[in-house]
Amino acid sequence: EDTVKLGMVAELSGAGAPSGTNWRDGIKIAVEEINAEGGILGKKIELGEYDTQTDPQVSRALVQKAIDEGAYAILGTIYSGSTMVNMLVAQQNSTPQFVGSESPSIVQKGNPFVFRTSSGSQKGIPALTSYFTGTIKAKKVAVAWVNNEFGKGGHDVFTQEMKKAGIEIIADVPSEQGQADYAADVAKLKQAGPDAVFVYMNQEESARFLIEAKKQSLPMPLIGEVTLTEAKVVELAGSAADGAIAHVGLTASATDVPGIGAFDKKFEEIFKRKPTHDAIKGYIGAWTTKYVTEMVGELDGEAFAEKMHGLCLKAADYPKILLDTCWDEHGEMSRPSFMVQVKNGSPVVIGTVPSN
Amino acid sequence: MNTPILSVRNIGKSFGGIRAVDGVSFEVHKGEILGLIGPNGSGKSTLFNCILGQLTPDAGEVTVNGKNVSGMRASDLNKLGVGRTFQQLSVFPKMSVLDNVILAGQEHHGTMLSRLFGPGDAGLMAEAERMIAFFRLGHLRDTLAGSLSYGQQKLVDAAMAFMAGPSLVLLDEPAGGVNLTMLANLKDRLVAYNAEHGTTFVVIEHNMEFVMSLCSRIIVLAEGNIIAEGTPDEIRSNQTVIDAYLGG
């Protein structure tokens, strides 16, 4: 055979479609680039696309299908709820899998074949703690979160962190995925009057929240992780997003980083829109597959997984990794990250956080 | 006579402002064929529905064989041996004629459990076939009841009322739409059944020829009240009844 198959299993329809399609498009760019450079170990990549409909059961079946059809590695899924289900299948088949999910539990199951493309919230959120304790010196905070696998994971990490830091959580406001009306949530936060609010929701939900927050003129800083300042959220929320702050693993606005700037340009040219961090995650996942496979020297899932553990790739040597990145023995990932704030309708990098 | 098979005491039923049945009392004796007539809207069907558990009367009491059955559910009444037909066509349209007729008898055979594990026809096939043949519906045995003509459905309806071997049957306009020859037949059948099994009938009808020749006693209802009661001859010549109902 002169091709190597990769299974791109993602949320191409259903609630997760915005994340999934970005992930797919990021991967598409990577695959094109890799194939232009001669593929992996001289074999061209053949990308299989599998749509989970944002349904965990379907995602599980599709990972099985991708493997049946000869996928050497799986790229996806994004929603933690799905990843939790389908990573078992990849594991049973000793197939390496790059996922775009952030829920802490994913790397806590002892699965040696799963690897993140962004750090889990148990790493991302603690990076924010110093911001709460140091920069804004918060005494009491509130948390508004989306009640799904992703949000719950983040919520739990955040409450633990705050407890450790001795900050009191005075309002805890869960909301539904797909919720449209945030009036009650914001009213509740307003009433409670915390020093800051930690907002942990998917993209559109973040946007709707910000719009309502502005309407009711919620006075305190809104701080998030990953999603809150994403380009999409800013586009949707418009001026309501101004002032929102978030810690992000990757952002297309970090154009100072040469690789990211280039990717950003290319993506916009092809797809006529700004890449989200899911697009960059997919891109990195595909490139890592190439780099590490070529280190191993053959198409061997087990060897690949073994190689990945404890591996660090430097952007200087492996430019398409974009930032220096390491994976630990659980498949958790670390790399430098950014603090971003929305100013005048666009996210601006206001600081970098070293990898932890 | 001994205890009446059906006794209705002071039944009343209103719908909004309309007093459909206004405290009606009467008794039906074992083996009697009683006619119930009256102008449209006089409360005949409502009275039936109150007696048989399809409606809850506002007041009053119903006893069957001396047993108080007020508030009893229709299916339980049926199991006590009370059968009925409805004024409106009331078959099971997407079931075959045969299934319609078997269904009408099956709940009287065996127990709930034995009906699950017993034979599919609950042992009623022969009986049902005979009943169908009697009403000259043999060629329609496997036809869906819903695609029968009006009169044919009326006959299926009547056939169903007899399947369980009831001791009291309340018929709401059995003659409507039935061909005269078949109707004569139906009348013979009622009379024969009555004679053989002592089955009691209460019949609502607007076909005077049918009622007068079938019933031994007739009750006339108007505006929810009994306005006359007597033998067919007495009723025929009762001026109140002629004015309110029979016409000139």
Add this chain to the structure above:
Amino acid sequence: MSQFLQVLLSGLATGSIYALVAIGFTLVWQAAQTVNFAQGEFVMLPAFFALACMSILGMPFWVALLAGLILSVVILGVLFKKLMVEPILPHGGITLIIATMALGILLKESVKEFYSAEAQPFPAMFPNDPIDVFGAVLSMQDIFNLVLCLGIVVLLTLFLNRTRTGRSMQATAQNPAVAEILGVNVKRMILYTFLINAALAALASYLITPVYLAKFSNGETLGLIAFIAAIVGGFNQIRGALVGGLLIGVLDNLTAAYVTAQYRAALPLVLLIVIILVRPQGIMGTSEGRTV
């Protein structure tokens, strides 16, 4: 106190949106005796029509809104009636319900594939400037929604009950065979129903989308909640939609603020069950009458 007022007013505002969608359900029920499970998608779509007109054809906002309205009336009104309702309705309610569910998927996925999977901002017809009401905040748009909803309910109720065309539509829904025998133009009455429904959907779409953002999946929850609102209010009365919508909007917000956010979604459902069991015809509905 100001929290309570805020929650109450916001609830009314959201409730009027639910009501706007719910009206479509009660209308289709009263005039065609069926349920359109794609109603949520019917409300999701017109905003995309308008967006497409703006972004692809470069139309100005108000022109695009008009074009979107026309497209909705043609596609969600005329075509829907001709291609789906007419052939399937005679085969019974459930079949049409399933077909409209499939239609919902079709519309949703088409928007996703041919327009975008991502949410889009949508300009508001009215300034979103906050208005202070004793310390609580409402927007112009909120107030307009409420007023509009009331107006539509009154107009539609008058139309259905006070005009001969309206009554012919009801007759068509309740007993199409009889309507036909009496010479009612049954097909035209059904068409009217779906034309009105489509126009209402477009209107609702333009009012909702600035807040909800334009997204292919918007119909899912919206359709469901509006449906529940319609039932709670009373399915066979247009005004039921208003009462149901406002009630659910307010109770939903009150629950989220004061009782439990985790089980917030359960509240309309519990309300639904209670109402159905205690008063099946709904708060404003009338009973369907004699069965024996």
Add this chain to the structure above:
Amino acid sequence: MLELKNIHGGYGKITILNGVSFSIPKASITTVIGPNGAGKSTVFKAIFGLLNIHSGQILLDGKDVTRQTPRQMIGHGVTYVPQGRNVVPQLSVYHNLELGGITASDQANVRKRIDMVMDQFPMLRKFSDRKAIELSGGQQKQLEVARALLLDPKLILIDEPSIGLSPNLVQEVFQTLIRLRDQGVTILMVEQNAKSALAMSDYGLVLELGQTRMHDKASALLSDPRVGQLFLGGHIEVEHAH
């Protein structure tokens, strides 16, 4: 006035009418009799455009009206009162009546006629605001018959009007039909209440197994012993179930 030429037709796969032919003159009453399931109602449906006609022709005043829609038939001045119950359940009695005249261009006239039929059936006036579904069976039938009188029809097809009506009202309906006939309206009626129906009719028609068997003066049918024996209550031999 109305002529059927060798009509064949039925429901779906099943053929019910096997060659029905007859013609009726203007301003006459014709009563159709026959056993249950003969196809009487089916003939009416065929005329009114509600049946799948395989072959044959229907002429109205010499014009071919085969396979026209009910609306077209109404346009030609034909009205139809089907068998069974046919009211619009949730509309009021008054609005049900109004629907009977929905195709008329002169609505003022319809309102006048509504007033007229209400005089004829006082129950309708008394209950004009009630929902039709709430009426008793016979009251609903009165409503239906009254509803058919609101237009100025040339031909009335009326399928068993007597079902559910009290005897005085049956007479009332028959008298109305006679009055209409005298005004020049043609009436085709199915009745199982055949003796009184034939007595007031000009012609009688016997239908059996989807075919016309006899067509004669009503009085001739009434006095025909075979007709009496077979369809008017004479005895037939049937096996008894018990």
Add this chain to the structure above:
Amino acid sequence: MTKSSNIRILIILGLLVLAVVAPIGQKNYIIYVLTSWLIFTIAAMGLNLTLGYAGQISLAQASFMAIGAYITALLTLAGWHWIVAMPLALFACFVIGLLLGYPALRVKGHFLAFVTLAFNTLVFLVLRNEDWLTGGSIGLVGMPRPDFGLFSTMKQLPFYYFTLAVTAFAALAMWGIVRSPWGRAFKALRENPVRAESLGVDTRRITLLAFAIGSTYGGLAGTLITPLVQFIEPGSFALAHSLRILLMVIVGGAGYFFGPWVGAGVVILLPEVLRFTQGYYLIIYSALVIVMLIFVPSGLIGVGARIRDKIWPKQQVRADLAEGASLK
């Protein structure tokens, strides 16, 4: 009569043989899909009883799969054998199904649809929010597949046969139910409950039973989903899945015994077949469903007969014509 039932038995045997050989030599994924087809057939069979035969709309079938699945999961995780967990799960579903039947005693049609829909969503919320028991949105993971000593179902193929056996048994039981007087009583309830009641049918009991038995089948499907997927979470039993099962019943042909088999086949397999169309497959799929409902509204099970009628149009004469006229 007997000839056609002989043919039917032959067809059934043929299909059974087909079901036995179908997965042999197939990849895991295909076997997995076939297994889910069987499992959803069971769930759809249950709904077909409730809806197709007894005429009671239920939009809660997925929640019974959930109840069956979670009970099985919790018990097998606690070390119980599937064979012990399964009957307990079924019993629970039966009892809860009875309870769900109560609203059906008061309301019908779309009202009932919404009560059941509400129930489905409430079950979902409980499963998601009560994480001390259900694992919340993270779900439960690592449930073992049953091991019957000599026959272990750990591998995909044995698990398929295990499922096939359970399905066959369930189908047989359903066949027995719908052919018994109960089946007739269910239909009578669907067609005319008032008349049925007046003929002695205890419509109350029959309504409750229709729900209870239908729900038990949903539960049975759930007890099989748990070991098949070995992971369960609330989202897999949300409303959309109830609607999917409803779609199976309608597309297959409500009220026909083999309807659910066809329906589940189409709903599960058609998307697989269409997968090659990439992003468009849901569009094509839903369009196909609509077209199907327009042309065969009573379900695919009737397609054969319709095609036969098209190819050999057969006019039937009225049955009484043979008896001859009485008036010559």
